[in-house]
Amino acid sequence: xxxxxxxxxxxxxxxxxxxxxxxxxxxxxxxxxxxxxxxxxxxxxxxxxxxxxxxxxxxxxxxxxxxxxxxxxxxxxxxxxxxxxxxxxxxxxxxxxxxxxxxxxxxxxxxxxxxxxxxxxxxxxxxxxxxxxxxxxxxxxxxxxxxxxxxxxxxxxxxxxxxxxxxxxxxxxxxxxxxxxxxxxxxxxxxxxxxxxxxxxxxxxxxxxxxxxxxxxxxxxxxxxxxxxxxxxxxxxxxxxxxxxxxxxxxxxxxxxxxxxxxxxxxxxxxxxxxxxxxxxxxxxxxxxxxxxxxxxxxxxxxxxxxxxxxxxxxxxxxxxxxxxxxxxxxxxxxxxxxxxxxxxxxxxxxxxxxxxxxxxxxxxxxxxxxxxxxxxxxxxxxxxxxxxxxxxxxxxxxxxxxxxxxxxxxxxxxxxxxxxxxxxxxxxxxx
Amino acid sequence: xxxxxxxxxxxxxxxxxxxxxxxxxxxxxxxxxxxxxxxxxxxxxxxxxxxxxxxxxxxxxxxxxxxxxxxxxxxxxxxxxxxxxxxxxxxxxxxxxxxxxxxxxxxxxxxxxxxxxxxxxxxxxxxxxxxxxxxxxxxxxxxxxxxxxxxxxxxxxxxxxxxxxxxxxxx
Numbered sequence: 001x002x003x004x005x006x007x008x009x010x011x012x013x014x015x016x017x018x019x020x021x022x023x024x025x026x027x028x029x030x031x032x033x034x035x036x037x038x039x040x041x042x043x044x045x046x047x048x049x050x051x052x053x054x055x056x057x058x059x060x061x062x063x064x065x066x067x068x069x070x071x072x073x074x075x076x077x078x079x080x081x082x083x084x085x086x087x088x089x090x091x092x093x094x095x096x097x098x099x100x101x102x103x104x105x106x107x108x109x110x111x112x113x114x115x116x117x118x119x120x121x122x123x124x125x126x127x128x129x130x131x132x133x134x135x136x137x138x139x140x141x142x143x144x145x146x147x148x149x150x151x152x153x154x155x156x157x158x159x160x161x162x163x164x165x166x167x168x169x170x171x172x173x174x175x176x177x178x179x180x181x182x183x184x185x186x187x188x189x190x191x192x193x194x195x196x197x198x199x200x201x202x203x204x205x206x207x208x209x210x211x212x213x214x215x216x217x218x219x220x221x222x223x224x225x226x227x228x229x230x231x232x233x234x235x236x237x238x239x240x241x242x243x244x245x246x247x248x249x250x251x252x253x254x255x256x257x258x259x260x261x262x263x264x265x266x267x268x269x270x271x272x273x274x275x276x277x278x279x280x281x282x283x284x285x286x287x288x289x290x291x292x293x294x295x296x297x298x299x300x301x302x303x304x305x306x307x308x309x310x311x312x313x314x315x316x317x318x319x320x321x322x323x324x325x326x327x328x329x330x331x332x333x334x335x336x337x338x339x340x341x342x343x344x345x346x347x348x349x350x351x352x353x354x355x356x357x358x359x360x361x362x363x364x365x366x367x368x369x370x371x372x373x374x375x376x377x378x379x380x381x382x383x384x385x386x387x388x389x390x391x392x393x394x395x396x397x398x399x400x401x402x403x404x405x406x407x408x409x410x411x412x413x414x415x416x417x418x419x420x421x422x423x424x425x426x427x428x429x430x431x432x
Numbered sequence: 433x434x435x436x437x438x439x440x441x442x443x444x445x446x447x448x449x450x451x452x453x454x455x456x457x458x459x460x461x462x463x464x465x466x467x468x469x470x471x472x473x474x475x476x477x478x479x480x481x482x483x484x485x486x487x488x489x490x491x492x493x494x495x496x497x498x499x500x501x502x503x504x505x506x507x508x509x510x511x512x513x514x515x516x517x518x519x520x521x522x523x524x525x526x527x528x529x530x531x532x533x534x535x536x537x538x539x540x541x542x543x544x545x546x547x548x549x550x551x552x553x554x555x556x557x558x559x560x561x562x563x564x565x566x567x568x569x570x571x572x573x574x575x576x577x578x579x580x581x582x583x584x585x586x587x588x589x590x591x592x593x594x595x596x597x598x599x600x601x602x603x
Binding site: 016017020050052062066244245277288336 | 526
């Protein structure tokens with residue numbers, strides 16, 4: 001490992017990012033600059049081009065645009081609204097009712113879509129105005145929605161768990177998906193607890209409890225949407241579909257529902273397909289250039305050196321996991337989750353495995369950890385989307401976000417030190 | 433956007449719509465042939481992977497043209513007028529140089545290399561060079577869009593000095 005190379009890589013990346021060069025290009029340019037220090041120009045450029053192309057050459061990755069497409073169809077096709085009505089019938093009567101409704105709706109939407117950005121915009125655009133009508137402060141509603149939306153990446157299906165499976169070199173997607181359920185529910189419950197206490201303290205109104213008949217009616221209306229969960233996850237867990245096939249089936253299912261509800265027509269399809277392609281491509285360019293950066297790090301033997309340094313520091317599993325968690329929290333603040341997973345999985349996963357941590361469990365720790373960074377500035381995709389749909393500002397949502405960050409960090413610690421929470425379901429279904 | 437960039441943007445948009453539509457139908461066809469016809473199609477897996485490369489790279493240039501790529505805009509948001517314009521040029525220059533060096537030059541090398549080695553895909557028997565051709569293609573599109581962005585920002589700067597509404601497109 002040459003220190004010069006590492007310094008060039010780190011400094012050029014940070015400078016490019018700071019002056020406002022898009023993240024994917026910052027990663028790509030700093031990688032190429034580092035390559036040029038030890039490889040001739042021609043081969044270096046060809047290698048980078050090849051990393052990008054072969055990095056995207058994956059059937060599994062195709063699940064990502066499909067889950068994004070299904071999510072778009074669900075939010076425009078009235079599926080999100082039906083899930084919210086059901087969540088509302090169940091929880092609006094509790095103290096802090098609408099905050100709980102937002103969180104449960106996000107979890108339900110998460111359970112059929114693979115993205116937290118889709119969850120934040122679909123649920124936030126409907127719940128935001130309603131919470132405000134009931135006297136909730138706009139920034140509080142936005143903060144709850146932003147943090148709750150991260151369950152979109154923990155509760156399966158999840159695009160980022162697919163990326164982790166790729167970066168880890170083949171941890172089973174089925175096992176990862178099953179492992180995400182209970183940690184995702186834990187995050188949801190922690191957020192509900194904190195949001196509930198805050199809502200009571202701020203004396204937000206409580207709705208009358210909904211009758212059973214009404215709950216039943218809302219449940220029936222949401223049932224076709226909830227059945228999607230059975231089709232997608234049932235198909236993957238039983239081994240009938242691969243994740244990509246399940247995602248394509250989810251697209252078909254969401255399309256049929258949205259057309260049946262008469263919320264969209266065939267005329268809307270080109271626009272939906274185009275916005276899906278653009279959203280996908282933004283993620284895919286990050287994937288391609290991050291794979292390049294991960295390659296140059298391996299070429300410089302960075303993973304081995306970090307591993308030696310960490311293990312040299314302590315061999316205590318609890319401490320090492322704590323150190324990794326602290327580093328990842330810092331990484332998550334400055335980096336988007338996709339490059340962070342692709343670049344840091346090859347560095348930290350071998351250490352964790354060496355200390356006896358299950359790779360599936362480690363994937364959940366890593367994703368849950370980096371989800372917190374999605375809600376923090378300066379790089380927080382979910383924060384940006386959540387603030388955007390609520391039409392508020394980042395400065396205003398930071399204060400109500402602080403206690404919710406703490407709830408997420410506590411959930412992260414529980415998930416880190418209770419492996420059973422992640423591993424029980426995969427073992428139960430024999431997915432490991 | 434200028435008139436030329438708008439035309440390219442719209443053509444590229446329709447190509448992406450078509451590729452994404454084909455990708456969905458292709459994987460549904462894979463499921464259909466396996467379950468209903470019990471005769472799994474041989475080409476769908478490969479076609480899906482190649483479509484993803486094309487969607488990823490062409491889509492990335494489309495997103496670059498629309499300034500949709502994720503970036504930290506703390507510094508650009510603080511500047512106005514001429515300094516804001518120079519920073520904008522610097523950012524577009526970075527994108528331009530990356531597209532030129534890696535996607536166009538590196539991409540052409542890769543295409544030439546796979547074509548001379550005669551590598552073809554297993555199921556569709558397509559030369560891999562054709563698949564990788566999307567690298568220089570999207571590189572050229574990105575370069576085109578970044579020149580367009582600079583021209584537009586300059587026009588906005590001259591139009592109303594200090595009025596940066598137009599140039600200050602959010603990234």
